[in-house]
Amino acid sequence: MIKNNTAKVLKVEYFTERVYEITLERNDLPFKVGMALSIVGPDGKTVRSFSLSSGLHEDEFRMLIKEIPGGKLSPWLGQMKPGDEVQFRGPFGPFRPGDHGGDPFCYIATGTGITPLLSHFHSHPERPPARLLYGVRHVREAVFFDTLSGWCPTTLCVSGEDPPEGHHRGRVTDILDTLPLEAPMHYDLCGLDDMIFDVRDWLMERGVEKDRIHHEVFFRAPRKLPPLPPKKPPTHGA
Ligand SMILES: Cc1cc2nc3c(=O)[nH]c(=O)nc-3n(C[C@H](O)[C@H](O)[C@H](O)COP(=O)(O)OP(=O)(O)OC[C@H]3O[C@@H](n4cnc5c(N)ncnc54)[C@H](O)[C@@H]3O)c2cc1C
Numbered sequence: 688m689i690k691n692n693t694a695k696v697l698k699v700e701y702f703t704e705r706v707y708e709i710t711l712e713r714n715d716l717p718f719k720v721g722m723a724l725s726i727v728g729p730d731g732k733t734v735r736s737f738s739l740s741s742g743l744h745e746d747e748f749r750m751l752i753k754e755i756p757g758g759k760l761s762p763w764l765g766q767m768k769p770g771d772e773v774q775f776r777g778p779f780g781p782f783r784p785g786d787h788g789g790d791p792f793c794y795i796a797t798g799t800g801i802t803p804l805l806s807h808f809h810s811h812p813e814r815p816p817a818r819l820l821y822g823v824r825h826v827r828e829a830v831f832f833d834t835l836s837g838w839c840p841t842t843l844c845v846s847g848e849d850p851p852e853g854h855h856r857g858r859v860t861d862i863l864d865t866l867p868l869e870a871p872m873h874y875d876l877c878g879l880d881d882m883i884f885d886v887r888d889w890l891m892e893r894g895v896e897k898d899r900i901h902h903e904v905f906f907r908a909p910r911k912l913p914p915l916p917p918k919k920p921p922t923h924g925a
Contacts, residue, residue: 691727691774692716696767697747702830706799707765708740711748711773718778720786720806721903724748727774728760735760738802738877738903739778742809748778751802751830782903784875785814792873793866795859795886797822800878800905805831808838815839816875818866822859822882826850860885868893876902 694711701707711724720743723736741749754761767773785792785807794804794816801821807814816839823829824847835841842862843854855862859882866874874890876883883902890900 691776693772693774694748696769696771696773698769699765699767701765703825703827705754706751706828706830707754708749708751708830709764709767710741711750711775713741713746713748715746716748716778718743719783720810721782721784721803722778722780724750724778725776726760726764727776729763730759731774733759734776736777736780738780738782738806738905740802740805740809742806745809751799751805753799780903782875782877782901784877784901785811785816787871787873787899790871790873791817791867792875793818793820794875794877795820795822795882796876797859797878797882798824798828798905800876800882800903801831801835803877803903804835804875808835812838817872818842820844820859820862820866822846822878858882860889863889868895870896870899873899873901876900878905880904880907 694714696711698710699707718739723738725734725736727734737750737752739748740751741747752761754765782803784794784803819835819839819841821829821841822844826845829843832843843850844857844859846858850856863886876886883904887900
């Protein structure tokens, strides 16, 4: 049976009506950039993963979370108060953004998919990505945009309203042809499944090898299956 860890909540801060950061005690637990905690919900059974945004040398765990209305965990976690206790498993997970043996990398995120890059930023500020494409629906959801755009060449892609001057109105997938494609560039993709698979396919169609494309899928949208063809009437021999 997997043993749960327990940590006290230190802080919850909402940046928008739906996006918040929760800070927990770290209790000296080791982790690597890109890892996540699996938080155990109030029923003791439901578990959801959240990537760490804090740095390797900090003595706290932070996670940047989008509250999903009606969701089992994200609204509950956002209502935690300092001193409350949270049960979790981990840190764990294979995603290692920015860790490509010294090779340069581009980071492409939608929404809170920016979280693992924040952990890299706090851990290795001397190794910024060559490009960051950061997709959000509304400008206010682009948390830490000022910090990140001051650190690396960043294009904000805003699908639901006009972006700040010099940025893109639309999706990250509209401007993939602005990415540097030559080896040894790596690509770290994080967020929703549609974006990740579209970017991965686009890169592979342009000859980027699979082992230079890395991803962490936060959410897989349920797919509607095409309707089954009508059943043929049974044939009873001639
Ligand atoms: C490795 C990993 C790391 C992750 N890291 C983060 C992170 O750093 N920050 C973060 O905010 N999330 C992260 N997630 C997503 C997170 O684990 C949850 O899936 C999310 O918070 C929803 O959980 P919930 O219990 O609130 O909603 P649920 O009860 O799971 O879902 C409620 C309803 O909303 C739908 N839904 C769930 N998620 C989404 C979504 N993102 N968009 C649209 N509809 C959705 C579901 O299909 C369901 O119908 C990560 C996921 C993985 C696998």
